[in-house]
């Protein structure tokens with residue numbers, strides 16, 4: 001199997017997010033970046049498939065802060081190759097990102113083969129222009145399934161589990177090659193000790209690919225970005241934990257649960 | 259805006275999904291304000307008999323073709339494009355649901371219409387449609403302008419009232435017949451929801467736990483609280499993905515929709531995909547260390563603090579109160 005995992009860095013929402021002075025982007029000064037949640041699962045799913053069916057896992061990312069560490073971590077977890085496309089991810093919309101990646105898959109060394117499976121995360125928290133997986137599938141003219149939480153391979157097809165709502169899921173057959181938006185791997189993403197990542201940083205290399213930046217970063221006309229106004233609905237309970245607990249007991253009693 | 263608005267009607271197992279009514283209600287407002295017609299698209303032989311339920315639309319385009327049942331996003335986009343080619347449509351509304359994921363992207367690629375994802379609100383502004391999207395797990399909003407009101411908008415479930423989209427009226431129906439290539443994705447079967455030990459949709463008290471609980475062991479604290487309150491523990495996705503609790507306990511977009519009397523959100527940020535599943539709880543109490551957590555934008559009561567510190571104290575106090 002020829003497994004490609006597409007990794008996207010996103011701002012860590014545990015930190016406070018502020019809008020930059022242009023009013024249309026995030027203030028990058030205090031931003032910390034992390035791998036988007038579903039992408040962690042896409043990597044895990046690829047590694048599980050490799051363990052079962054053999055093949056090669058290539059992780060691909062656009063240039064972004066802290067991305068090298070994420071790529072090395074993927075190598076430490078068992079990916080065979082890590083590729084960084086030298087296009088800055090910042091400000092890049094989904095459509096342009098899909099275009100860049102489609103160009104990458106048109107290159108001689110990374111052509112889509114009959115046993116290629118491209119696995120982006122299902123959705124990223126900043127996918128304002130839509131998810132990457134369907135945009136890339138459209139650009140590559142490949143079949144696509146999104147919100148996937150299980151993949152098995154059989155001959156020239158994949159059998160995938162797609163989530164609907166209310167715990168209902170559906171099973172679909174997908175002809176290969178294909179693009180699958182991964183939501184959850186069949187197992188929790190594996191852990192890799194920092195020492196191992198450090199060792200890989202010394203022994204392995206990230207391949208880089210040049211690409212001219214797209215002339216149009218985003219197709220949408222962004223008016224402004226802003227923080228939601230605190231709806232003011234929540235009544236905040238303040239004080240020391242003891243006092244807060246007393247107030248919570250009152251709330252629970254008032255709602256007749258005790 | 260000089261062209262019609264089209265809503266992609268969604269159905270699951272023979273029922274029109276609520277998101278359809280939400281979009282019809284929102285679409286009707288925009289259409290009336292700009293004097294354009296509101297259309298709906300009903301695709302597939304399973305969906306076709308449901309046209310009469312879409313009374314708020316001026317016209318329903320129906321493709322009564324079995325190949326469109328649970329068809330892949332690409333095929334649905336082909337069908338929508340066929341309708342767009344035959345009617346004067348400028349704005350397309352699609353549900354931001356798991357079932358519809360990707361349709362907007364394919365339609366955008368085929369038509370050149372821009373796609374706005376994560377839509378929460380939409381208004382008219384001097385001929386343009388301004389869409390408010392919720393980004394970064396609900397921490398940031400952004401307004402996107404669709405000039406001339408032309409574009410595709412994916413709408414978060416729960417963004418608009420369902421009732422506003424229901425109407426007794428009988429829409430006119432126009433049959434369409436779409437040329438469909440053999441798809442490379444085919445539906446095999448449904449996998450029914452896992453039956454858990456408890457049905458979280460039937461509880462009057464739910465203790466919801468999120469990534470903020472930090473370890474599986476800490477989930478036990480929440481179990482203790484749930485037990486003395488006579489309720490059950492449920493969770494956000496990361497907790498389930500870690501295997502700390504079974505799938506049957508997941509609340510949200512892919513998980514269950516719950517409406518308990520009291521929902522405690524402990525260490526849950528309030529991302530839209532979680533909010534979707536518990537927003538109609540009668541009383542929402544959130545505990546979170548981050549004062550900017552989106553959960554506080556919608557909760558009834560909020561506590562900024564460490565849930566691991568608060569829980570043992572709260573458990574003792576509830577015990578004392580119950581005597």
Ligand SMILES: Cc1cc2nc3c(=O)[nH]c(=O)nc-3n(C[C@H](O)[C@H](O)[C@H](O)COP(=O)(O)OP(=O)(O)OC[C@H]3O[C@@H](n4cnc5c(N)ncnc54)[C@H](O)[C@@H]3O)c2cc1C
Pocket residue numbers: 014037122123147183356395467468469470471493494495496497508509510511512513514524525526527528529530531532535545546547548551563564565566
């Ligand atoms: C297609 C799709 C479907 C999805 N379906 C679902 C779904 O069904 N259900 C669902 O829940 N999610 C779903 N998600 C995921 C969703 O987008 C969020 O990632 C998820 O809800 C976040 O869970 P969380 O709030 O537990 O974690 P986080 O967003 O990481 O939040 C953890 C919170 O804990 C707080 N915290 C940390 N430590 C403490 C402490 N000691 N005390 C108190 N608070 C603390 C932090 O401040 C933070 O706010 C889906 C996503 C996609 C793309």
